[in-house]
Structure formats: structure tokens, C-alpha cells
Amino acid sequence: MGKFFLAFSLSSFFLLTSTSAIRAQEFPEVPANVMFGGLIVKFDNGAKNIIETDIRSLMANKRFWEDKMDRAVLYFPILEGVLIEEEVPLDFKYLALQESSLTPDAVSSSNAVGFWQFKEETAVELGLRVDNQIDERKNITSSTRAAARYLKRSNQQFNNWVSSLYSYYLGMGGISKLVPANWAYAREILLTSRTDRYVLRFFAHKIALEAGLERHRTANRIVLFEYPNSGGRSLDVIARDLELDPLELRRFNRWIETDVIPMDREYVVALPVGTPQINTVREKLMSARQSPGQEYNRDDIGFPVLRKASVQLKGRNDPVFYEINGLPGIQARPGDKSYDLAKAAKVSTGSFLKFNELSSRDPLVPGEVYYLAKKKKKAMVPFHTVREGETIRGISQIYGIRTKDLLKFNRISNRNLRLQTGRVMWLNKKRPSSSPIEIIEKGSNFPPATSTPVPMAENTSTEKATPEIPKNASERKKYSPKLADKIEEPVATTPEKKVDTKAPAQVSGGTGDRVVIITQEDRPDNSTFDSETKRNNRNRSTTPAETRTTATPSTPAPTPQRSNSGSHTVESGQTYYSISKLYGLEINDLLAWNNLTLNDKLAVGQRLVVSKSQAKPTSVSPAQPAQFTEHTVVSGETLFRISKNYGVSMEQIQQANGMSDTNVKLGQKLKIPRN
Incomplete structure (x- = not known):
């Protein structure tokens, strides 16, 4: 009996120990640092302990945690799409989950509402509509x-995305007084207890979700599609049209x-689509986008070059074969799937998808001609x-x-980049x-595809075009490519381009890429568009041949010098x-002493003026009120509320008081402009 009891006790002990070990493995380990x-972003031991505690708290209730991950699976694709377009780090999607658990009608104790927990005045300031209709x-x-x-906006002020995260709270x-000064433009920072x-709770969400979503099997039976340009329609009509x-x-x-959805601006409707309906709804949405009123005219550039194949299938309902840009192709019919066209062309479905760079979920557009061979380099x-x-x-299809190859030619690293x-x-x-990256601003009348981009009209030398390449759109329409197996790819001769070094071009960090905007007069505008270049070059290593300057390790970077004269000369990179x-000043004082606002850009x-004694007081004439x-x-x-009470805008009050945001404090004295 004693031996049995001892054996039972030992078995129970090992079982409990094993169970505890399994449970411990369910929680992700907090790393020493993460990228954000x-x-x-580095964590000391105190910060790691707090983050670990928050992770355990998040995952303590398995049902609630899985519900959160299900909502993340549902909404993250939309969040990521918007953040990519707005050029904000994708990791901020975890902030929405932290704020509201991705619940649309979540309301806080301070009356903050929605996915991102905005108060009404903040939402209105940021351009959202908030009333009894919307x-x-x-x-x-x-x-x-x-x-x-x-x-x-916050990152423009603090030049650090972690500071922007903190400012959201x-x-x-x-x-402004809590963030260390050396965080601006920093490449690494340390978070402590x-x-x-x-x-710290944000990073707990990030670490827990990154680990959890990898192995999570969602219970969702729907996906969310975005339905733009919904103005003038009702949800019932949209539901009926899309079934x-x-x-x-x-x-x-x-x-x-x-x-009825108002038409005062573009509203995007979220479409909950059941998994069996995905392809059907996608086809309907694609057909709507390809309607005659919205479809762009391809004849203006002469591509793709299409020619009906001499050999066709004999069936009345069989698909039509084409030669597209010198390669074999097949035209999609309404209701066609990738499998149908692949079978008709006697190629595997996988090869068909690979030739056209499609996924198995992508719908086919009726009337579109798809490739039946590898596209060219x-x-x-x-x-x-x-x-x-x-x-x-x-x-790439055109x-x-x-x-x-298109990405490589244009030094683009993100294939989802919005051009x-x-x-x-x-x-x-x-x-x-x-x-430079060239942006031609000519409304909708862009030059034909073979036009050589010209940074400055007066510095352009022209050369005779290669005979094999059509010179204009009308010639390209008549151009018939050779058969695919004998096609010779002409090498285009690019006219020599001389870029005036005085042209306003902005150098983006990392590669020296510039952006030149060509206006209607074919001269560079004063504005630049380097957002795409900056994003594309973050992960691109600079080869020695591309390096403009070489930093000597023994020479430290110059640090800004503090002046004792009461004035400061702005240096490159300063804000x-x-x-x-x-x-050691307040931003509001610095702006007020120099009669500036945050909208005024600094120049090198x-x-x-950095001393109150040097600031020139503004004199007001006694005769003036x-x-x-x-x-x-x-x-x-x-x-x-204050702006509404006095009948002025929030921007006027901010400018009058040198305010960098819309926060006010109890007892704060504000100057209200008189109308």
C-alpha cells in the first residue's frame, strides 16, 4: 500500500511538472530587442519582466485571446493596406488591437470611440466625419x-516612431518633456522598467501576436473586402448586388x-464575404472596376500588342487564343477560372498561375488576355x-x-508599392x-510609352530612335511582333540625359536617388516626391560604387553646438x-520668440532666438484695440469646445499660442483671436 501511494505521488508530481512545463512553453519568450x-528597441531586465507579465495577462483567458486573434486575422489585411499607403510602420496595427481589441463600437470611460479610440474633437481635427448620420x-x-x-505628424516633430507611439497616449x-532628446534620429533605444x-504593453501585444498568429487556426468563416466609391447607394442594395x-x-x-451612404466624400464599406463566395464576389468587384466608364484606354500607348492566333479551337464556347506581345495567350470568358483556361491551353494550372504571377485565389477578369508562356525579361x-x-x-502584364525584372529596373523592393x-x-x-525618379505632371495627357523621360528640356539631346521600336502610338498599333520562338528583343537606345545639378532634387537617405517632377513646361517643379524612394531604399544596401561619401570610423559625427549668444544657427537635420x-526650452517658447509656427519649415x-532676453516684444499701438x-x-x-464658443478655428488658437497639439490643461491661459 505504501509503495502504491509513493508511486502514485511520484506520478502525480511528474504529471503536474510536465503540465506546468507545457503551459510555460505556451507563452512566447521576450527577446532582448525587437525591430520597430x-x-x-532594446529591453533591460525590468522592462522584460513587465512585458512578460503583460503577455501572460493577455493570454490568460484562452477564449478571449483566440477571439482577439480572430479579429486580427479579419482586420489586419485592411490595416496593413492603409498603413503601407500612408507610409507608417506596419507594426502600428498592434496599437489598434491594444486600443479597442478591434471592436468598432468600443467606447472608453472618457468617451473615446471606435477602432482607434478617438474623442469627437480629435476625430474632427483629423478629418473624420462625426455626426448623427456618420x-x-x-x-x-x-x-x-x-x-x-x-x-x-508626431513623427515629424520627434523623428522617432516610439515617441509617436507614446504621444498617441x-x-x-x-x-515633450518625457522623451529623451537623444531619441530624435536614433537607430536604437533602450526601454527600462x-x-x-x-x-511596454504595446510591445507585449506585438510579441504575443507575432508568435500566436503563426500557429493560430482561425475560426473565421468570412474575410473582409473593401468596397470604395459607395456614395449614393444603400447597404441593402450593395448586399443584394453582391449576394x-x-x-x-x-x-x-x-x-x-x-x-443611403452620403456622397460628400469617399466612404469605404467593409464587405463580410463567406469563404465559398470569395471568388464570386471578387469577380463582381473586378467587373465593376473594369466597367466602360472606368476602364483606361490602352490604345493610347499601343500595348499590349494583340493578334488573334491562326489556330483556334472549334467549339462555339471555347476560349479564343491570342498572340500577346509576341507570346501565346488566351482570353478569359465570364465565369472562367484559372483551371478552365489552363485545361483549354493544355498547361498545368500551376504553370498558368506562374506565367501570369497570380495566386490561386485571384479572380480572372473577363475579356483579359492571359499569358501561356513565361513573360520576358x-x-x-x-x-x-x-x-x-x-x-x-x-x-508587367501590359x-x-x-x-x-520590373522591380529591379526601377529599384523598387515592395511589389505592393502604390505607384x-x-x-x-x-x-x-x-x-x-x-x-532621378521622374514624375511627369501633365494631367492625363502623358507621353507615349516610348517617350524618353527628360529631366530638363533645355539640357536634352535627341537621338534617332531604334528602327525596331515604333516612334508613336499610331505606329505601335500597326506593329506586329514576330512569333514567340523567333522574337528578337530590340535594345532601345536611350537619349543621353544631362541633369542640371541646380535642379531642385531631394536626396533620400541610402542611395542618392532623387525625384524630379516634370511640369507641363517640362521643367522641374520646386516640389519633390521622394516618399517611394525613401521607403524602397531602407532595406537596400549601398554598394561601394554607389557610395558618395565614406565615413571614417575614427571621426565622430559632429554634435550640435550650443550657442551662448542668445541665438542659434540652424544646422542640417535639426528640428x-x-x-x-x-x-532646455519649451517648443512653444521657441516658436513664440521667433514668431513662428510648426508649419514654418526650418532652413539651414x-x-x-533662443533666449527670452533676445526676443523682441511686439508693440501694439495704443490706438488699436x-x-x-x-x-x-x-x-x-x-x-x-473653446474654439466653438469663440467662433474661431482650433488652428487659429494653436497659432496664436504656439501650440504643437490640441491638448489643453486646467488653468491654462489662452489667447483667443478676435474676429
């Missing part, structure tokens, strides 16, 4: 764009309280000017060039690192925030 927004705080697309606008004014719990459940459609679009023409709505894959209308794309050789930290060499009314903030007031 281009930063290396509340865009509950719209996943609109509210994410508003959150991205706020985060970008306390406001830009609230963290003294770091605000809000920031969706109207009650489910309303459940995922609680932002609209009216029968080069196009027949050297350049293409992006038209509105065109994508990288779409351009010219029969592989997407990976700027008017951008000149290189089609048969790599754009030199010394050549209002970094200068105020250098002299500009002199700023006072231009401002003084207001003392009382409990419960916001800048939005």
Missing part, C-alpha cells in the same frame, strides 16, 4: 487613415446610421508613364515583362542610381524639438 519602425471612428479604413495622419505636448506601461447577408453587412459597418520599349490606378503587376501617377518606369534596363531640447543657416481675448481653461473644456 526602423529602430532597434461616425467614421467606427470605419476601419477611415479611422486608420486618421490615426496614420496623427502618427506621421499622452499627446505630443504631454511627452521606468518606461511608461502603455509603451451578401444584409444583417452581416450592417454589423460590420456600424459607422453609418442612414439608409525586357519590354519592347524603354519607358512607361504610370497612369492613374495602375499597379506594378498591371504594367508589356509582358516579369514583375521581378505615383506620372512616374516614369524603366522597362528594359536598370535606372542608374545617379538618375524645433531638437533645438528646444538643446537649450536660419538664425533663431486688443487683437486677442484671454481665456482660462476650466475643468472639462477641450480646444475644440
Whole structure:
């Protein structure tokens, strides 16, 4: 009996120990550092302990945790799409989950509402509509764009995405004294146990979700599609046209309280689509986008070059074969799937998808001609000017060039990059690192695809075009390519381009790539478009041949020098925030002493007053009435309410008081402009 009891006790002990070990393995380990927004974020032991505690708290209730991950699977694709377009780090999608658990009608104790927990005045300031008909705080697309606008505005001030994350909790004014000055432009930062719990909890969400989503099997039976340009229609009509459940459609679009969606702006409807309906709904959405009123005219560039094949199948309902850009192709019929066209062409479905760079879930567009052979490494023409709505894959289909080569030629690393209308794309050789990205601003009248991009008209030398390449659109329509097995790819001769070094071009970090905008007069505009270049070059290593300057390890980077004369000369890379930290000032004081606002851009060499004794008081003529009314903030007031009470805009109050954000404090005295 004693032996039995001893054996039973030992078995129970080992069972409990094993169970504890299994449970311990369910929680992800907190690493020493993570990447976030281009930063290396390090954690000390105290921070790691707090993050680990938060992770355990998040995952303590298995049912609630799996529900959160299900909502993440549902909404993250939309969040990621918006963040990519707005050029905000994708990791901020975890912030939406932290704020609201991705519940559209979540309401906090302070009356913050929606996915990103905006108060009404903040939402209105960020461009959202909030009234008894529409509340865009509950719209996943609109509210994410508003959150991205706020985060970008914060990053412009602090030059650090972790600071932007912190400001989402306390406001830009609230963290100005809390964020270390050396965080601006930093490549790595250290978080400790003294770091605000809000920031550490965000990284707990990030670590837990990254680990959990890898092995999570979602219980979702739907996916969410975006339905833009919904103005003038009702949810019931949309549900009927797309054969969706109207009650489910309303459940995922609680932002609209009216029968008909207003037409004052573009509203995006979230479509809950059951997995069996995915292909059907996709085809309907694609057909709507390809309607005659919206389809772009391909004849204006002469591509793709189509010629009906001489040999066709004899059946009345069989698909039609074409020669497309010198390669064999087949035209999709309504209702066709990839399998149908592959079977008719006697190729495998996998090969068909590979030839056209499609996934098995991508619908086919009726009337579109698809390739039945590998696309080429080069196009027949050297350049293409992006038209509105065109994508990288779409351009690759038009010219029969592989997407990976198109990306390589244009130094683009993200195949989902949203192309700027008017951008000149290189089609048969790599754009030199010394050549700028060119944006042609000519409305919709872009030059034909073979036009050579010209940075400056007066510095352009012309050469005779290669005979094999059509010179204009009318000639290209008559151009018949040779058979696919004998086609010779002409090498286009690019006219020599001389870029005036005085042309306004902005160098983006990493490669020296520049952007030149060509206006209607074919001269560079004063504006630049380097957002795509910056994003594409973050992960691109610079080869020695491309390196402009070499940093000597023994020479430390120059540090900003503090002046004792009461004035400061602006140096390259400095901001209002970094200068105020250098002299231990408030940003509001720095702006007020220099009669500036945050909208005024600093210039290298500009002199700023950094001492109150040096500031010149503004004299007011006794004969003139006072231009401002003084207001003392009382409990419960916001800048939005104050502006409404006095009949002025929030921007006017901010400018009059040198405010960097909309936060006000109890007892704060504000100057209110008189109308």
C-alpha cells in the first residue's frame, strides 16, 4: 500500500511538472530587442519582466485571446493596406488591437470611440466625419487613415516612431518633456522598467501576436473586402448586388446610421464575404472596376500588342487564343477560372498561375488576355508613364515583362508599392542610381510609352530612335511582333540625359536617388516626391560604387553646438524639438520668440532666438484695440469646445499660442483671436 501511494505521488508530481512545463512553453519568450519602425528597441531586465507579465495577462483567458486573434486575422489585411499607403510602420496595427481589441463600437470611460479610440474633437481635427448620420471612428479604413495622419505628424516633430507611439497616449505636448532628446534620429533605444506601461504593453501585444498568429487556426468563416466609391447607394442594395447577408453587412459597418451612404466624400464599406463566395464576389468587384466608364484606354500607348492566333479551337464556347506581345495567350470568358483556361491551353494550372504571377485565389477578369508562356525579361520599349490606378503587376502584364525584372529596373523592393501617377518606369534596363525618379505632371495627357523621360528640356539631346521600336502610338498599333520562338528583343537606345545639378532634387537617405517632377513646361517643379524612394531604399544596401561619401570610423559625427549668444544657427537635420531640447526650452517658447509656427519649415543657416532676453516684444499701438481675448481653461473644456464658443478655428488658437497639439490643461491661459 505504501509503495502504491509513493508511486502514485511520484506520478502525480511528474504529471503536474510536465503540465506546468507545457503551459510555460505556451507563452512566447521576450527577446532582448525587437525591430520597430526602423529602430532597434532594446529591453533591460525590468522592462522584460513587465512585458512578460503583460503577455501572460493577455493570454490568460484562452477564449478571449483566440477571439482577439480572430479579429486580427479579419482586420489586419485592411490595416496593413492603409498603413503601407500612408507610409507608417506596419507594426502600428498592434496599437489598434491594444486600443479597442478591434471592436468598432468600443467606447472608453472618457468617451473615446471606435477602432482607434478617438474623442469627437480629435476625430474632427483629423478629418473624420462625426455626426448623427456618420461616425467614421467606427470605419476601419477611415479611422486608420486618421490615426496614420496623427502618427506621421508626431513623427515629424520627434523623428522617432516610439515617441509617436507614446504621444498617441499622452499627446505630443504631454511627452515633450518625457522623451529623451537623444531619441530624435536614433537607430536604437533602450526601454527600462521606468518606461511608461502603455509603451511596454504595446510591445507585449506585438510579441504575443507575432508568435500566436503563426500557429493560430482561425475560426473565421468570412474575410473582409473593401468596397470604395459607395456614395449614393444603400447597404441593402450593395448586399443584394453582391449576394451578401444584409444583417452581416450592417454589423460590420456600424459607422453609418442612414439608409443611403452620403456622397460628400469617399466612404469605404467593409464587405463580410463567406469563404465559398470569395471568388464570386471578387469577380463582381473586378467587373465593376473594369466597367466602360472606368476602364483606361490602352490604345493610347499601343500595348499590349494583340493578334488573334491562326489556330483556334472549334467549339462555339471555347476560349479564343491570342498572340500577346509576341507570346501565346488566351482570353478569359465570364465565369472562367484559372483551371478552365489552363485545361483549354493544355498547361498545368500551376504553370498558368506562374506565367501570369497570380495566386490561386485571384479572380480572372473577363475579356483579359492571359499569358501561356513565361513573360520576358525586357519590354519592347524603354519607358512607361504610370497612369492613374495602375499597379506594378498591371504594367508587367501590359508589356509582358516579369514583375521581378520590373522591380529591379526601377529599384523598387515592395511589389505592393502604390505607384505615383506620372512616374516614369524603366522597362528594359536598370535606372542608374545617379538618375532621378521622374514624375511627369501633365494631367492625363502623358507621353507615349516610348517617350524618353527628360529631366530638363533645355539640357536634352535627341537621338534617332531604334528602327525596331515604333516612334508613336499610331505606329505601335500597326506593329506586329514576330512569333514567340523567333522574337528578337530590340535594345532601345536611350537619349543621353544631362541633369542640371541646380535642379531642385531631394536626396533620400541610402542611395542618392532623387525625384524630379516634370511640369507641363517640362521643367522641374520646386516640389519633390521622394516618399517611394525613401521607403524602397531602407532595406537596400549601398554598394561601394554607389557610395558618395565614406565615413571614417575614427571621426565622430559632429554634435550640435550650443550657442551662448542668445541665438542659434540652424544646422542640417535639426528640428524645433531638437533645438528646444538643446537649450532646455519649451517648443512653444521657441516658436513664440521667433514668431513662428510648426508649419514654418526650418532652413539651414536660419538664425533663431533662443533666449527670452533676445526676443523682441511686439508693440501694439495704443490706438488699436486688443487683437486677442484671454481665456482660462476650466475643468472639462477641450480646444475644440473653446474654439466653438469663440467662433474661431482650433488652428487659429494653436497659432496664436504656439501650440504643437490640441491638448489643453486646467488653468491654462489662452489667447483667443478676435474676429
